[in-house]
Amino acid sequence: xxxxxxxxxxxxxxxxxxxxxxxxxxxxxxxxxxxxxxxxxxxxxxxxxxxxxxxxxxxxxxxxxxxxxxxxxxxxxxxxxxxxxxxxxxxxxxxxxxxxxxxxxxxxxxxxxxxxxxxxxxxxxxxxxxxxxxxxxxxxxxxxxxxxxxxxxxxxxxxxxxxxxxxxxxxxxxxxxxxxxxxxxxxxxxxxxxxxxxxxxxxxxxxxxxxxxxxxxxxxxxxxxxxxxxxxxxxxxxxxxxxxxxxxxxxxxxxxxxxxxxxxxxxxxxxxxxxxxxxxxxxx
Numbered sequence: 001x002x003x004x005x006x007x008x009x010x011x012x013x014x015x016x017x018x019x020x021x022x023x024x025x026x027x028x029x030x031x032x033x034x035x036x037x038x039x040x041x042x043x044x045x046x047x048x049x050x051x052x053x054x055x056x057x058x059x060x061x062x063x064x065x066x067x068x069x070x071x072x073x074x075x076x077x078x079x080x081x082x083x084x085x086x087x088x089x090x091x092x093x094x095x096x097x098x099x100x101x102x103x104x105x106x107x108x109x110x111x112x113x114x115x116x117x118x119x120x121x122x123x124x125x126x127x128x129x130x131x132x133x134x135x136x137x138x139x140x141x142x143x144x145x146x147x148x149x150x151x152x153x154x155x156x157x158x159x160x161x162x163x164x165x166x167x168x169x170x171x172x173x174x175x176x177x178x179x180x181x182x183x184x185x186x187x188x189x190x191x192x193x194x195x196x197x198x199x200x201x202x203x204x205x206x207x208x209x210x211x212x213x214x215x216x217x218x219x220x221x222x223x224x225x226x227x228x229x230x231x232x233x234x235x236x237x238x239x240x241x242x243x244x245x246x247x248x249x250x251x252x253x254x255x256x257x258x259x260x261x262x263x264x265x266x267x268x269x270x271x272x273x274x275x276x277x278x279x280x281x282x283x284x
Contacts, residue, residue: 010071011262014271015099019074026118026136030106032090032099038066039108039118040077049115050122051153051282052083054108056140058131058159060188061100064091068260069130072271079275081210082282083120085111088138092191100192101203104136105143112150124282126179128156128219128274130259131228132188135160138206138235145214152216154281156274159223159256160229164189165199171227179256180227207235212242219277221270226256247277 009118022041032149053076057069073084089103108127115122129137134157141155168185193199194275208225218239222232229250236248251258254266261267 009265010068010260010266011264014262014266014267015071016075018080021070021074022077026085028107028110030103030110032095032102032106034074035042035090035103036088038073038086038088040073042077042081042083044081049119050081050250051126052085052111052115052120053080053278054085054087054104054111054124054125054127054140056087056089056104056127056129056133056136058129058133060134060184060237061089061092061097061132061192062188064088065107069133072130072259073275075274076278078231079272080279080282082126082278096191097193097204098200100136101143102137105140105193107142108144108152109149109198113262122150124276125150125152126154126206126281128154128158128278129160130158131257132161132192134158135162135204135206138162139203140228141216142202142206142209145187145216150246153284154219154278155216156219156221156278157232157235158221158270158274159226159228159260160206160232160235161185161188161228162205162235164193164205166231168227171230173225173227173229175225175255178227179261180223183197185227207231207238212239212244215239215244216235217281218247219274220246221247221259221273222250223254223256223258224250224252225254228256249273 167180
């Protein structure tokens with residue numbers, strides 16, 4: 001599938017091959033089946049358990065390639081000094097909404113509760129994701145708030161689809177051929193949300209929710225040329241208006257998924273912003 005290759009091809013100069021990798025695989029039971037996760041450990045041996053960051057990859061809710069975030073997970077583990085859990089959640093059309101929300105939430109709740117046995121500090125936890133994974137991040141944070149289960153120190157929302165109800169043709173880009181086409185976005189949404197009645201649900205379209213108070217502090221990253229930029233910008237403003245501490249950065253001259261495909265300077269700057277913001281949030 002051409003799309004799968006395109007979305008998973010990380011620019012060679014963004015792969016951080018100089019950062020060594022210490023990983024292990026774990027399997028977490030959820031209310032929607034078992035989920036495999038890759039655990040990245042920071043290099044420095046600390047006396048106390050490190051804080052933990054749970055990462056959700058992108059791919060339009062239809063591509064199951066957590067390894068496309070390997071470069072981000074490695075960089076964050078090394079730079080933020082935290083354990084990173086990269087989650088291989090189920091994807092559509094075989095497993096449409098709400099299965100990915102159930103899995104990502106249940107994995108995060110498990111990570112929060114099972115730190116001692118796994119040598120991380122589940123009380124110092126953050127979550128984040130890219131594209132579809134950023135949508136799931138918002139859903140996980142909302143569910144945690146509503147259930148009163150755990151409180152992430154930070155949520156990272158990178159290039160997120162946050163309004164699945166609006167016709168993709170109304171989502172504009174300043175460039176002629178942005179990465180996301182309306183046709184592609186319709187395919188993603190139809191696969192992930194087969195019942196149109198769910199499209200406005202706050203766990204599907206977090207940007208349409210009007211009760212954002214009490215959500216975790218957020219780092220919202222948007223890309224100037226991305227068709228999803230406006231809904232990301234609007235979500236950052238709405239969070240701020242609801243009293244949520246927000247750091248919002250729109251990167252100029254770049255398109256959707258630039259943290260993977262480049263241009264390299266902007267991609268590196270955005271990934272470093274994630275890591276430094278995480279380090280501050282998790283060590284405070």
